[in-house]
Amino acid sequence: MTISEPLSLKNKASNIGFIFFGLIGILPFVAAFVYALLYSFGLVGAANSGFTTEFWISTWQSGAFIKSLVYSTVVAGTSIFISVSIALWLTLKFRKELEHPILAFAMYLPLAIPGIVAAFFTFQLLAKAGFFSRIAYAFGWITEARQFPDLVNDPYAIGIIATFISIVTPFLLLLFLNVYKNERVDELAQLSQSLGANKQQTVWRVSLPVVLNKTWTLIGLYFIFLLGAYEVPLILGQESPQMLSVLIIREIKQYDLSRLSEGYVVAVIYTVIVTTAAVLLFSRKNDVKHEG
């Protein structure tokens, strides 16, 4: 009796935890998804009149979703690739210097800046009437604001990518520095060198694989996060193509109420893609763990 009581208490506590997780974490998500699905088929919505597949067909035919998906993937992928490269380079090259208290503090600082603020900073710096444009004018490199190159709302998403990099890199840098320390990569590197590996071999075959192997799930999640980013592309992006979240909100807020459902179609497809990607990411991670 005295032994089973704490056990049942523990079970009860874990059950309550699970139910709360379901209520707060899963139920609203599933409910929202089902609602969006019903909306996309015209089954709910004050301006809809019943089941139809026309919104799915028109969304597919317009091509806006595919364009937006490709654009978002390229922007998020480029941002993650550059951020990972910079963070890895800094970790491998300057990890000792980065332990300095002032630098360590400076690394945390960008993490406290929300995306929307970072986007405004970028706009203030890179716009044609922004800080750098004014400097260029003061030095006589340009004579009019309009001569300054297009760095925000531009076709190559330079402003968006620059902002993403400034948000993601500090986070990845902290992550890599911790992994480097916890996995004792320094000692492994020394060992490999004592076994005859040169500096390059040590970096490419020991340090990088160890750090990346421990962090790729998080890098993948960050990629998904950037794929669905809203404020930064809203402020710094152009009108076409637009990143996925911006496209979804545009469709849902359009003037033609009879076509609001197209926004829900995009939201449903996007949710399915992202959820599948996240599940695959975690199941593969678990497989790796299991095999290990």
Added chain:
Amino acid sequence: MDFKLIILCLLFWSCGDQNKTVEKDPLLDSWEEVTKASEGTTVHFMMWQGSPVVNEYINNYVIPTLKKEHNIDLQIVSGQGPEIVQMVMGEKEAGVKNSQIDIVWINGETFFQLKKIEGLWGPFVQKLPNATYINFDDPHISIDFQQSIEGMESPWGMSQFALIYDSLEVPNPPRNLEALEQYIKAKPGTFTISNDFSGMSLLKSFLAELSGSPNGLDGPFDAEKYEVLSKKLWEYINRNKKYFWKEGVTFPKEHSKMDQMFASGELSISFGFSEGAIEEKVNRGLYPKSTRAYAWENGTVLNSNYIGIVHNAPNKAGALQVINFLISPEAQLTKADPNGMDANPVLDLQKLPEAWRKKFEELPKRKYGAELSELSKNAIQEPAPEYMIKLYDDFRTFVIEK
């Protein structure tokens, strides 16, 4: 057991309607009864809060005066066009009987959308004592986007769409499509069209010019006419967009961005409602003192903005009282002050008592902006809402994405 209870409570809470006020129809009551029923109540007003002068007028004049004179608490909730429609639709879909909002500040396209989903309550306008000062024979007041208002929304203000320019930089601004083409070729990169309500209003002026007359778009939506005119319009824009801002590769999402670019000198022509809304921006130092406003030769849109009561407003009596106050000579006079909100009164001065008429006539004139009476010589009516919807879609398809 406790846990089940919590879940049950949560379910009941989420399904229940929190505001249980049940009210009889105030349209059947006398105005004295409406006044009595509205005293000591709270009215929720969803409105656009993007302008400091509008906020100042509401917060420092309307709210305290309503409290003092009618003992009504006016609570402002931020939201405009699409947010209002989303809110009303969401509540309708969820079967909410008592809305979180009583009154909304709207214009034509929102009126069209709300009517489509039966989201407005009324007709109530004739119930308002101060409505006697409004000239409902004026088509710019009684017809909103070619739809008769039918007492379902009360006019609150009137404004004309105007183009603005810096008279020192552009001494002779373009007033028709031909002159605009020459202008942007001479000064490339200084003109663009925002992909929003204001930008579409400019396109309506262009479309009307292509129709050959200021009345060319009047009447119900004509799909055939639209096809012919819009084809010409997209051809004109695509032919010239390489001379637009950013060589026409992209367009500003919002008009507010154009304001900033006009202020920084990146653009030399901008536009906006409220006759270009330049008075306040010059006074704040945002625009140069040489900024001026003008109308397109063939006319720019002149329309009214309105206040509606949502179909499930919990405090309809209070809503009527607040709207009646907002269209009172006192409130409209304060609203018309050029150093304040600088909004054209929606009242017909000829219908006002002598003393009030004098006060309106003695108001100081604008220093920089054009007077509505001057601009309205070149005015067109708001075309039917379908023009706006089609322009939005086609501007994206045939210009932005091309």
